[in-house]
Amino acid sequence: MISTEQLLDELVDRWTRGEPLEVDELLRRAGPHADELARLIDTFLERAPRREPTAESVAFVRSLDEPSLLRARQEQRLKLDDLTEALVERLGLKESARTKVRRYYQDLELGRLEPKRVAQRVWDALGDVLGRDARELVMVRAPAPAAPAMYRASNHLLSMTATGLPDADLADRGEPDEVDRLFGVGGVG
């Protein structure tokens, strides 16, 4: 087994060369010594000067104004249609549900849908597709300075469907279907 010392050397070499540090990979390779290695890496990075920004890191920072879920999808290089297809498949929905799933997912991504009303099955499916906890991505995102007003507005909008129709209008159109229930739209969820 590779030693903690060798893995730390790798980390320092990557740092000096300006290469990606890939700390997860090093910790995985450390096996039972991951804790020891993690402490050394943490201390090293705390004491080391920062590195020069790369094109990728600048692009990442500039993307911070975009919603977290959107960023996660972009990181996986998934188009909205790709993600929709994967969601429909994982949720076991019919092909005819695709349009509505796409619309609701996009609303969720853009913060127009209340995440707390979205079913766990949807979060599980999104987690599979995005490779990370999608609910966490949406929930931990602290409000931007202008967000309180937006949230107040969205509280009002919560009485409306994600399609912009008030619940009452939806009710006029019939009972919520499975997709509505999954995304907590129309007074369900």
Added chain:
Amino acid sequence: MSEVTPLSMRDARAAEDNRLLESGEIDLLLAGWTETIVGRCVAKMRGPVGHDVAQAVCERLWRELKAGRHRDGRWPFSVIVHKVIGFTCAGWYEQGWGESEWLDLDDPVAADFTDEIALQSELEGFVATLPPADGEVAGLWLFEGLEPDQIAERLVKQPNAVYQALSRVRLRLREWLET
């Protein structure tokens, strides 16, 4: 003879951070810290959740920079970055975290912590503890990213001597990180 002096790298980075803050190039400033933020968060959280924590750290710092915070240069930006990493990682699994007030780093009553961080050893300090010949090699390796052959050429030394020096430096570095 190397042009690297023990504190030159830290001073140069700190000066560059201040320049970027003053000129409003905050995207470049934060971009320079992202690798450190991600690396430390993954290490502290012991796994992939560290990427989510790192994202929260970056988002918080980005919001503050856009709001014009930290431009007075009261604390080195490095101090602010490491403090935010520390309390974000520490509080990640606490119930209600994210809804409570953030620690205000610019608040005078919250400022004592920075003394501890500002005074702690940094990598440049480690290089300064080495014998001069090894310190020269370490400086070129750590701060200029030179390979052993390049260091040998720069210092007009035999490559084997540089390899031996680097071996001693790596050992001392591990010991220093464990203190």
